[in-house]
Amino acid sequence: MTKRYYFFIHYTPVQADNELLAGRCISQVHLFMVNNRQAMNKIGVSFPDWSEATVGQTIAFVAEDKEMMIGLSFQPYFSLMVNEGLFEISSVFEVPDNAIEVRFTRNQTIGKSFLGSKKRRIKRSMARAQLLDAGTLLPVTNEERIVDSFHRIPITSGSSGEDYILFVQKEFVSERVAANFNSYGLATNQERKGTVPELRV
Template sequence: MTKRYYFLIRYMPAQADYGLLAGRCISQMHLFMVNNRQAMNKIGVSFPDWSDVTVGQTIAFVAEDKDMMVGLSFQPYFSLMVNEGLFEISSVCEVPDTAIEVRFVRNQTIGKSFLGSKKRRIKRSMVRAELSDVESSLPATNEERVVDSFHRIPISSASSGESYMLFVQKESVGERGTVNFNSYGLATNQERKGTVPELRV
């Protein structure tokens, strides 16, 4: 099986907002992929210190292309944060064959459980009803959702300037899956099923 390579970023401040810093790191990786099309959907994100309480103090990036990992690790934002003493970055290492495989899934259906999302969907359906001259009816909701543990990671879009949340869950998987991630290095509920090594440190 093809070798994989990774590097770790550890956030140094003890009182840091780890979710916020994870979002910043993921945004940098997203920009790297957008500017290097051969990297698109080929870099996965792993959270070695993930728990029910926090995304953890460390984030890892994983890919089959070592040069791609070296290029990502030298992004100006990461270098700046290292120089400021805020990040510690490992060298690019080979993933051990013994690593346990996991999947970090972007689950946007979680976001639909929050009030702001419900209000937006109701407003959209009322506008659609007005446009189609149909008697206005509110959408039927099934609010009995049971959601496993998840974390919110705030992301800012460089192109639109919009901020939004990635709702991320961790799944255990039996074996290594194909390299297939979304543009944030995560798996999805549908077509993207990429797995990453757990990389517990």
């Protein structure tokens, strides 16, 4: 398969909110892809320090186009954070051929397990059925879901300004799958199944 290239960003503050900074970095990748159509769905996100407790103090971006990776690494936000002493950015490296493959998946069904989400969905369905009177009580939900470990990455939409959460899970896979990511650089439960190397930096 085609060679791949990556660079990584390390958050330097010891007490950094890793998930918040990961969300800021992913937002920059999203903007980059939206503004560069040839990059859309071609850049994957990897978390070299991922653990049960945190996404880690490092995030990496992977693509088959070296020039694209160089362009992404010079985004103004990243440069600003480097100048402020908050980020360290690596050069662009070639991914080793023997890298283990992983998939970081955005799994929004996790969000549906939380009570607030359940109530919103019930209200919407009742409103659609025109059953929502002033005195109507919401029925009790009885859904049981078993979810593997995940991390919450906060994101702010550039277009709407709304805050929301990306629920992300890590999965080891047996072989490389061609770059096919959503606009946040993540795989999805359905059609986007791209993999990235498990990078140790």
